[in-house]
Amino acid sequence: MSAPRFVPAALQPTDEQLAIQTSRETRILIEAAAGAAKTTTLALRIGERLAAGSPPQRLLALTFTDTACQALRDKLEQLGLPRASIQQLRIHSVEDYASRVLRHLEVQQGRDPVQWLQRAEQLRPHLWDAIEQLSLNPDERHREALALPAFNSDAAVSAYLRQFRQLKGRLLLEQQPSHDGDGGHDSPDYAEDLGIDYTLLRVLRSYEALRWSVGDAHPLFRGPYDATYDLARLLLAEEELVPLDWLLGRYDELLIDEMHDCNAAMFALLQVFMRDSRLVICAVGDRDQVIHRQHGADARFMGRSLDEAAGRPWARPRLSASYRFGQDLAQWMSQLSNKPIRSAEALLGAERLHTDIVPLHYERSDEGCDVGCVNAVIAALRDWRRQRGSEAAWSESAVLLRHESQSVLLENALHSAGIAYRCQGFPSYLRRPEVLFVRAVYAVASQRWDALGGAATRALIPAALFEMTQTPPRQADDSEYASDADYLAEAARYAADSAMVIGDIVNNTLMQRASPGMQRRLQRALAAVQKSSEACAFADFLQALDMPGIAREVFVEPERRAELQRHMEGLQASAAHFESVEAFFRSLQQHDEANEQRQAARAAGRQYGVREARHWLTLASVEQVKGLEYGHVLLPWLADGLFPERSQALADERNLFYVGATRARQRLSLIIDAARPSAFIQGLKR
Numbered sequence: 001m002s003a004p005r006f007v008p009a010a011l012q013p014t015d016e017q018l019a020i021q022t023s024r025e026t027r028i029l030i031e032a033a034a035g036a037a038k039t040t041t042l043a044l045r046i047g048e049r050l051a052a053g054s055p056p057q058r059l060l061a062l063t064f065t066d067t068a069c070q071a072l073r074d075k076l077e078q079l080g081l082p083r084a085s086i087q088q089l090r091i092h093s094v095e096d097y098a099s100r101v102l103r104h105l106e107v108q109q110g111r112d113p114v115q116w117l118q119r120a121e122q123l124r125p126h127l128w129d130a131i132e133q134l135s136l137n138p139d140e141r142h143r144e145a146l147a148l149p150a151f152n153s154d155a156a157v158s159a160y161l162r163q164f165r166q167l168k169g170r171l172l173l174e175q176q177p178s179h180d181g182d183g184g185h186d187s188p189d190y191a192e193d194l195g196i197d198y199t200l201l202r203v204l205r206s207y208e209a210l211r212w213s214v215g216d217a218h219p220l221f222r223g224p225y226d227a228t229y230d231l232a233r234l235l236l237a238e239e240e241l242v243p244l245d246w247l248l249g250r251y252d253e254l255l256i257d258e259m260h261d262c263n264a265a266m267f268a269l270l271q272v273f274m275r276d277s278r279l280v281i282c283a284v285g286d287r288d289q290v291i292h293r294q295h296g297a298d299a300r301f302m303g304r305s306l307d308e309a310a311g312r313p314w315a316r317p318r319l320s321a322s323y324r325f326g327q328d329l330a331q332w333m334s335q336l337s338n339k340p341i342r343s344a345e346a347l348l349g350a351e352r353l354h355t356d357i358v359p360l361h362y363e364r365s366d367e368g369c370d371v372g373c374v375n376a377v378i379a380a381l382r383d384w385r386r387q388r389g390s391e392a393a394w395s396e397s398a399v400l401l402r403h404e405s406q407s408v409l410l411e412n413a414l415h416s417a418g419i420a421y422r423c424q425g426f427p428s429y430l431r432r433p434e435v436l437f438v439r440a441v442y443a444v445a446s447q448r449w450d451a452l453g454g455a456a457t458r459a460l461i462p463a464a465l466f467e468m469t470q471t472p473p474r475q476a477d478d479s480e481y482a483s484d485a486d487y488l489a490e491a492a493r494y495a496a497d498s499a500m501v502i503g504d505i506v507n508n509t510l511m512q513r514a515s516p517g518m519q520r521r522l523q524r525a526l527a528a529v530q531k532s533s534e535a536c537a538f539a540d541f542l543q544a545l546d547m548p549g550i551a552r553e554v555f556v557e558p559e560r561r562a563e564l565q566r567h568m569e570g571l572q573a574s575a576a577h578f579e580s581v582e583a584f585f586r587s588l589q590q591h592d593e594a595n596e597q598r599q600a601a602r603a604a605g606r607q608y609g610v611r612e613a614r615h616w617l618t619l620a621s622v623e624q625v626k627g628l629e630y631g632h633v634l635l636p637w638l639a640d641g642l643f644p645e646r647s648q649a650l651a652d653e654r655n656l657f658y659v660g661a662t663r664a665r666q667r668l669s670l671i672i673d674a675a676r677p678s679a680f681i682q683g684l685k686r
């Protein structure tokens with residue numbers, strides 16, 4: 001092993017790390033458990049490269065999420081690399097990188113930028129066009145096998161988009177082209193060979209034909225992950241179009257974090273890099289952290305596929321112990337993932353590396369959302385705060401949720417306890433459309449305009465009202481606004497200025513233009529409150545609105561419908577603590593305004609480069625914190641059916657649990673349903 005040129009500021013690399021830091025191998029894959037210092041070791045290699053004279057722009061680091069990009073930047077900073085160098089490094093998510101490559105190509109060809117549509121709502125009109133074209137196509141061969149959704153119903157959009165994403169991530173159609181007896185055309189048999197629904201196959205074809213109009217070298221638009229897909233297809237089919245000289249030869253080393261998230265489309269890009277024998281490639285991953293299977297992520301890309309594509313085996317050095325958590329957690333995770341996981345606790349000593357695993361049991365009072373669980377979370381947080389003796393305890397803590405909708409009760413409880421928090425990767429429940437809808441209808445019915453939230457929240461309400469009632473924002477002959485989006489943007493501005501606009505939308509627009517069924521629901525809900533707002537039980541109000549019926553009309557995905565239901569249960573459970581529904585809505589208002597003020601103060605501080613004085617607890621879903629770590633991690637709702645989630649594949653749930661539990665450094669608080677504990681708790685030593 002040659003002597004390292006880079007000596008990090010913050011830690012003493014182990015011999016294993018030094019061997020990787022200074023390795024001269026050109027193909028290196030490190031497969032190691034959570035916390036085994038994979039990202040740190042990539043950062044050490046970057047430090048070594050820079051110390052050896054590589055310009056920062058010649059180092060490319062690819063990850064699969066923006067969070068992982070940030071985790072790598074933070075790590076480089078922690079190791080003492082100069083900020084100026086970190087800024088010049090090429091650190092991108094694969095999707096971001098693919099879109100840059102494609103943009104370079106488009107500029108070369110004098111093209112305008114391709115429209116970038118990231119939200120399902122923006123993609124929805126294109127999907128409906130695709131379905132319409134399919135249904136009207138006279139040449140459709142197997143019309144009898146098509147089961148298209150009713151036109152103009154929104155229900156199918158998110159399900160189709162999600163399935164498209166997986167098929168594209170797997171490059172399924174490209175890697176298994178049709179060779180059946182139908183002249184190479186799609187047939188139900190071909191769909192069966194692919195293991196997918198025939199209608200899905202045809203809708204995808206129609207959508208892609210619309211995205212790429214015939215003979216056009218560039219698409220009309222790109223949705224999430226379409227850049228990776230488009231680049232992969234181009235590489236497979238018309239490689240000469242891709243600026244390979246530009247892509248290759250620009251870098252000395254390619255570093256890949258979270259290799260376990262790699263899917264076929266991403267692998268197609270990696271294969272191009274592999275052709276450059278001069279380029280050093282170092283990838284790290286942990287196959288038990290695959291949680292993006294729905295995007296086609298597959299751990300086989302860390303296995304034989306990699307050696308086959310390279311034409312020789314990759315060097316596979318080891319990182320054998322976790323430097324994040326102690327031996328007890330390592331042992332438990334070892335049992336859960338069925339692989340050896342060691343902690344460096346024995347080497348460093350328990351005073352430097354130890355994780356307390358604290359099981360806390362709660363009694364469940366009703367299905368799904370339980371106040372006992374929330375109280376246990378607050379108690380665990382306070383206990384940690386007491387021990388740490390400083391407000392910094394909050395920013396060292398993260399409550400990791402299985403479902404975003406579980407934040408309802410928690411957010412209310414944190415608000416009451418005066419603990420500042422921020423939601424990472426999802427908006428506060430106060431801003432989700434179904435909650436905004438319920439708040440708005442209640443405010444209109446009771447004429448309590450002060451229950452609607454602050455200006456920023458009110459601005460979101462018009463769109464939520466139209467979405468939740470499935471009412472088109474404009475009439476067909478409306479010439480005042482060029483599009484629904486224009487109308488909604490103006491309605492948002494008015495609603496921010498005055499809550500009365502919201503009353504006008506409910507009382508006039510919706511009462512005239514929503515479907516008859518929806519109008520009846522609104523009338524019943526308004527009547528229930530107007531009869532006597534104090535006496536109206538929240539459950540009666542929700543029942544009058546028929547939220548399960550609305551969920552069925554608005555959302556197609558069972559998960560999204562269930563989420564709406566959980567939001568309503570959360571609201572109901574929270575409302576039960578107030579003397580009246582009105583008092584509950586007033587408390588939401590205060591909560592909402594406090595959030596808005598904190599956000600504004602934060603944004604202003606950031607603008608003037610002020611380092612934040614306030615400490616915020618992180619509230620996130622497990623997916624959102626992959627690659628990150630916290631002094632204190634809390635996993636609430638560890639109940640049978642909730643985590644592992646009953647409707648999901650157990651292997652995926654297990655990976656998710658493994659990712660969540662291994663984010664903890666000093667303390668892991670497990671908030672367990674006493675009567676029906678999660679199956680994951682079984683292996684925990686008492």
Ligand SMILES: Nc1ncnc2c1ncn2[C@@H]1O[C@H](COP(=O)(O)OP(=O)(O)OP(=O)(O)O)[C@@H](O)[C@H]1O
Pocket residue numbers: 011012013014017032033034035036037038039040041286322323324626627628629662
């Ligand atoms: N040589 C070392 N000595 C002490 N601590 C170390 C050393 N190397 C890494 N660490 C610490 O170990 C922890 C885990 O490191 P890192 O985040 O790189 O692991 P990882 O394998 O990428 O984790 P995961 O895959 O779970 O996200 C970090 O707190 C890091 O600072």
